[in-house]
Amino acid sequence: MKKKFQNSKTETVVYFICSLVGLLIVWQLAVSFTSLQKVMPSPFVVLGFIGQSLTQKIGGKILPLHILASLKRVFVGYFLACIIGIPLGILMGCSKTGKAIVKPIFELLRPIPGLAWIPLAILWFGIGETSKYFIICVSAIVSIILNAYAGASQVDQTLVGAARMLGAKPAQIFLYITLPASVPQIFAGLQVGLSSSWMAVIAAEMIRANEGAGWIITTGMESGNTVQILAGMISIGLVGLLLASLLRLIERGLCSWNIQGR
Amino acid sequence: MSKVEVNHLTKSFGSLKVLDDISFQVNDGDFLCIVGPTGCGKTTFLNSLVKLYDIDDGEILINGEEVDLNKHSIAYIMQEYSTMSWLTVKENIQFGMKVRKFSKEKLNRKTEEVLKMVGLEKFADYYPEQLSASMLQRVSIARAFAVEPDLLLMDEPYGQLDLELRFRLEDELIRIWQETKTTIVFITHNIEEAVYMSQRIMVLTNKPTKVKEDFVNPLPLPRNVTEEKFIEMRNKVTNLIKWW
Ligand SMILES: Nc1ncnc2c1ncn2[C@@H]1O[C@H](COP(=O)(O)OP(=O)(O)OP(=O)(O)O)[C@@H](O)[C@H]1O
Ligand SMILES: [Mg+2]
Numbered sequence: 001m002k003k004k005f006q007n008s009k010t011e012t013v014v015y016f017i018c019s020l021v022g023l024l025i026v027w028q029l030a031v032s033f034t035s036l037q038k039v040m041p042s043p044f045v046v047l048g049f050i051g052q053s054l055t056q057k058i059g060g061k062i063l064p065l066h067i068l069a070s071l072k073r074v075f076v077g078y079f080l081a082c083i084i085g086i087p088l089g090i091l092m093g094c095s096k097t098g099k100a101i102v103k104p105i106f107e108l109l110r111p112i113p114g115l116a117w118i119p120l121a122i123l124w125f126g127i128g129e130t131s132k133y134f135i136i137c138v139s140a141i142v143s144i145i146l147n148a149y150a151g152a153s154q155v156d157q158t159l160v161g162a163a164r165m166l167g168a169k170p171a172q173i174f175l176y177i178t179l180p181a182s183v184p185q186i187f188a189g190l191q192v193g194l195s196s197s198w199m200a201v202i203a204a205e206m207i208r209a210n211e212g213a214g215w216i217i218t219t220g221m222e223s224g225n226t227v228q229i230l231a232g233m234i235s236i237g238l239v240g241l242l243l244a245s246l247l248r249l250i251e252r253g254l255c256s257w258n259i260q261g262r
Numbered sequence: 263m264s265k266v267e268v269n270h271l272t273k274s275f276g277s278l279k280v281l282d283d284i285s286f287q288v289n290d291g292d293f294l295c296i297v298g299p300t301g302c303g304k305t306t307f308l309n310s311l312v313k314l315y316d317i318d319d320g321e322i323l324i325n326g327e328e329v330d331l332n333k334h335s336i337a338y339i340m341q342e343y344s345t346m347s348w349l350t351v352k353e354n355i356q357f358g359m360k361v362r363k364f365s366k367e368k369l370n371r372k373t374e375e376v377l378k379m380v381g382l383e384k385f386a387d388y389y390p391e392q393l394s395a396s397m398l399q400r401v402s403i404a405r406a407f408a409v410e411p412d413l414l415l416m417d418e419p420y421g422q423l424d425l426e427l428r429f430r431l432e433d434e435l436i437r438i439w440q441e442t443k444t445t446i447v448f449i450t451h452n453i454e455e456a457v458y459m460s461q462r463i464m465v466l467t468n469k470p471t472k473v474k475e476d477f478v479n480p481l482p483l484p485r486n487v488t489e490e491k492f493i494e495m496r497n498k499v500t501n502l503i504k505w506w
Contacts, residue, residue, distance in 0.1 A: 161314045162344035164331055166358030166409060176357070180348040257348045257389040 039226065046230045058228065059219060061211055067239055070201050070212040073129065074243075077136025078197045084137075085144035085193070086186060092145070093152025094178060106145055114139025114200045118207060132204040139200035140193035147189025151182025180255075187251040194247055198240045213239070263325070265290040265413060265445040266311070270320035273306055280306050282470035283320070291443045293436075295456035297503065298466030304449045305341050308415050312338050324413065334413065335362075337406035341417040345390045345401050352377070352386040354401050358409040376404035379434055381427065396422045403431065407438065416448045420455065432459055436483060453503070457495045458485050465502045475502050 027043045030036045053063040061069070092099045117138050118131075125131035155178050163177050205214025213236050220228030266288040273281040280303040288294050298304055309315045311322050313329055324334045337358070345354050355376060359369045377383045380400035390398055399422045406414060420428045436459055439446055450456050456463055457479065465475040485492055 158340065158342050158344050159346055161309075161312070162338070162340065163346075163357070163361075165312055165336060165338045166361060166405070167332060167335075168357075168361045169332065172361055176361075177346065180346075183348070255348065257350075257391065 041227045041230065046227055046234065049227045049231045050234065053231065058216055059210070063216075063231075063235065066211055066216055067213055067235055070205065070214065071239070073132050073201045073204070073212070074136055074194075074197050077133040077200070078140050078194060080133065080137045081140035081144055081193055081197065082190065085141045085189075086148050089145040089148025089186075089189070090152045090178075090182065092149040093154075093182070094174065099149070099153070103149070106142060106149075110142050110146065114142075114196060115203050118204065122207075127208045132201065132209075135204045136197040136200045140197040143192040143196065144186075144189040147192070148182065148186045151185025151189075152178055154185070155181045183255050184251075187247070187255075191244060191247055194243055195240060198236070198243060202236060263290050264288065265292065265324065266447070267323040267326070268307075268311075268320070269323070271307070271310065271317060271322060272319035273303070273310055273315065273317050279470040281310075282472055284471065284473060285320075286464065286473055286476060288445060288447060291445055293439050293446045293448070293459065293461040294464060295448045295450060295460035295462070296464045296466065297450060297453060297456050297499065298471065299468050299503075300451070302466050302469055302471045304466065305417055308338065308417055308447070308449070311415065312336060335409070335411045336413045336415065337409050337411035338415040339402050339406045339417060339419045343390075343395075343398050343402070345398050345405075347390045350387050350389055351382055351393070351401050354390070355405045355408055358405055362409055372408045372410075376408045379407065380404045380431070396424065396427075399423065400427075410442065411444060414444050414446045416446065418449055418451065421451070428455075433484075435459060440483070453496055453499050454487060457481070457492060457499060458487060463499060465499065 024043050027040075031040050031042045050063065055062060058066065088102065092102050114135060117135055121131040121134045125134055159177055159181065160173055163173050168176065201212070202214040202217070205212040206218045209215045213232055216232035216235075217229050220226070220232060264287040268287070269285050271281050271284045272279075284307075296304055296307075306315065310317045311329065312331065322329060324330075324336075329336075346357065349357065352373060355373055356369060359372060364372065373386075374383075377386055380403055382397065382400055382404065385393065385397065390401070393401070399419065403416075403419055406416075420431060423431065432455060435446070435448075438444060448456075448459065460479050462476070462478050464473060466472070467474045479495065481491055481495060487493075
């Protein structure tokens with residue numbers, strides 16, 4: 001699992017572009033030559049719509065501002081999930097009592113999808129922004145906590161022993177061994193959490209909002225505008241991809257030692 | 263005065279009795295080589311000494327007191343890999359010196375010195391993932407030597423190395439011992455190595471493990487593996503081991 005065959009950077013980019021172009025061609029062919037054309041617009045119509053809405057408003061806003069509105073919600077909810085989840089998870093991983101108390105709760109919460117919290121969120125916080133932050137936060141937090149927990153609790157005890165032998169005190173062992181050793185696992189949780197919160201914002205906006213990427217899709221549906229729906233979906237995909245890559249970039253910077261970090 | 267005192271040490275893993283009422287002493291300044299069959303509990307002994315394992319019965323004392331890793335200056339080169347994968351070779355080597363608060367000047371000087379000793383100068387900025395097994399082992403060796411311990415524990419440290427490097431590091435260890443009078447406990451499967459370096463040899467039995475022989479190696483340093491006396495000594499130890 002460690003040392004995989006590694007493509008060069010340019011190769012990766014070339015393959016990426018090839019697969020995108022391939023997708024567009026298949027889509028276009030399907031629309032041109034099959035009955036799919038009755039329900040699907042051509043990809044170029046959709047891309048054209050996206051290009052056009054960079055300057056022309058959909059509803060009250062141009063597309064980038066809609067996406068920005070969604071991003072802001074994700075940022076708040078996800079940020080909350082991080083600052084609560086990472087310390088809590090590490091704490092659980094380090095302390096047996098902490099784990100004994102908190103772990104069962106999260107094992108119970110884990111199978112509940114973030115979206116199942118929507119009804120409660122609406123009852124508790126109304127249909128405004130707060131309930132959206134809440135939904136995003138709970139969607140992201142469970143995997144963040146459980147991964148930070150796993151990272152901190154699976155630290156190689158040989159290393160802890162080696163550090164202690166070299167004279168490290170408990171605080172130093174935590175700072176110099178436990179924390180860095182759990183970083184890759186923490187980031188795995190952050191990745192999953194990020195995509196969960198990006199999914200959650202769309203769902204939250206589809207229920208009630210007047211801006212955002214989810215809103216674009218819902219209004220598209222209400223007005224039977226397939227092009228707008230697809231444009232919304234594609235933007236969501238692109239932004240999600242961008243966010244994940246951004247996080248991976250941060251991870252690379254933080255753990256350059258972990259060359260398996262793809 | 264005895265540096266390490268082991269009294270009635272007993273240790274089991276579940277129903278497997280590994281160490282059975284073992285007692286011996288390591289004197290201050292000893293260079294003790296321990297040889298014994300595989301699985302007899304050599305690593306278990308060292309791990310118990312540094313409190314990685316709890317012992318069932320008996321006691322282990324250093325300078326006549328309970329082992330305290332912050333007080334007693336011990337370095338332990340483990341049989342398993344124990345390099346920190348998020349630190350470079352250099353940072354790994356400096357870890358112990360940093361937590362022991364060596365001065366900057368000494369830290370840099372020592373780093374250079376041990377890097378050179380294990381032949382890793384060119385790899386100072388590499389991460390463990392980028393190193394071979396023998397190089398990893400050398401990082402652990404360098405890290406342990408760097409902290410200038412009073413008690414140096416080594417668990418088959420040279421097993422992975424090629425012969426040339428092995429000979430060099432054997433001589434290096436003898437030099438360090440002669441210069442610093444560090445107490446050394448060195449575990450090995452290699453009888454020639456034990457006879458070549460040690461000033462005292464301890465032979466262990468099979469499980470449940472007891473001390474079978476414990477004797478001083480009288481050959482003067484530096485030793486020559488082709489000398490008659492050396493070969494005699496080597497055969498003596500080999501014979502002891504044959505009758506496990
Ligand atoms: N953590 C552990 N849990 C259970 N059994 C163990 C553990 N560590 C060691 N043992 C057992 O104790 C015995 C002694 O193991 P130890 O590693 O001390 O042997 P050793 O003398 O160092 O062997 P080698 O020469 O192969 O390194 C073995 O039978 C081993 O299976
Ligand atoms: Mg061993």
